[in-house]
Amino acid sequence: MNYLSDHYVEETRFGLWFLRSRIWQHYVLRLAVNDLRGLFSEAPPADPVLLDAGCGQGKSFALLRQAFAPARLIGIDADPQSLTQSAEEASRQGMDVELIGSDCASLKLADASIDLLFCHQTFHHLVQQEQALAEFYRVLKPGGYLLFAESTEAYIDTWVIRWLFRHPMHVQKSAAQYLHMIRQQGFEFTAQNVSYPYLWWSRAKDFGLLEYLGVCKPKPFGQREETLVNVVARKPFEGTV
Template identity: 80%
Template sequence: MRFLSDSYVEETRFGFWFLRSHTWQHHVLRVAINDLRRLFDQAPPSAPVLLDAGCGQGKSFQYLQQVFAPGRLLGTDADPHSLELSQAEAGRLGLNVELRGSDCAALQFADNSVDILFCHQTFHHLVEQEQALAEFYRVLKPGGYLLFAESTEAYIDTWVIRWLFRHPMHVQKSAEQYLQMLRDQGFEFGAQNVSYPYLWWSRSSDFGLLERFGLRKPPPVGQREETLVNVVARKPLKPAEPSA
């Protein structure tokens, strides 16, 4: 299989299967999209041009359509086979999705052409993260929104995840490091636009089993290493003034 990125890290067979499972669709994608919608300060753009960057097998399309009602729904991925499955998924749903194969570090979309860019559990797969974030910024319109949802190093660097999935381990980051990357790129957001979900599947050691059986209480925010971070970040309407 020839991928559309020289730095593409191919997923395991289990990982590829998991990305079309009910658990992934219902407990991961659906929950993340609903949480991201909650983090908006104001109503999202009406009938937006919405790009799913790293759309995988297209399982996000139905939820993005339900929550944001895009006027145009775009998708891109560096895996040609995933794009074929995305096309089939769009057809099954009766959705018109414009799919283009590309690396997230070299998006095949025009400057200032996207209202909402959805990047869900994709960034930790990317080696060229700074370039990808610059591309997200480039294709977003001024005032456009980046919907960023990621697992952090505290989750990715656990024995069970390293055993079942494949990731470029040298680029994994903490929640705060991801937030700082967004700030450094020029995106704007406040504390009200960020959440740290602590979902059962994101527990770094036991998938929440001890808590489920009442054998341990979940640690409060501020006393745990976050395993997930969701952000609604905005590209400024005007570029920042250069410092004197």
């Protein structure tokens, strides 16, 4: 496969299957989109230009339409096969989606052309994370929003995830490190714009099985290492940095 990035990390067969599964769509994507929608401090832009960075097989398109009603929806991915599947998904949903083959670290989009940038479970696949975040900042309009939802190193670096999926392990980060990186790039957000979902599938090591069986109790926030972090971060208006 001729990927559109020199740093692309090829997914496993299981991983590609999982991205088509109901678990992914119902328990991962749907919950993330709904959670991000609730993290805005004010109403999102009306009729936005929305970029899905790392759109994969396009399973997010219908959810993004429902949550944000974009006037224009763009999907970007570095895997040509995923783009083909995204086109098929858009057709099934009756949606007009612009699909671009591109590395997130070198987006083929104009400066200040995007209102909302959705990056869901993509960033931990990227080797050039700093460059990608700089590109996200560049293409967002002043006042535009980054919708960032990620699994952290505490989850990615577990034996079951390393066995079933493939990731660049040397770039994985904690929730605090991801938030620091986003703030250092120049994005603005407060605690109100951040959440740390503690979902069954994100429980490190056993997917929450021991908690479900009553063998142990879930650790409360502040006493556990977070495995998920969601944030809605805004690019400042010009002259406010």
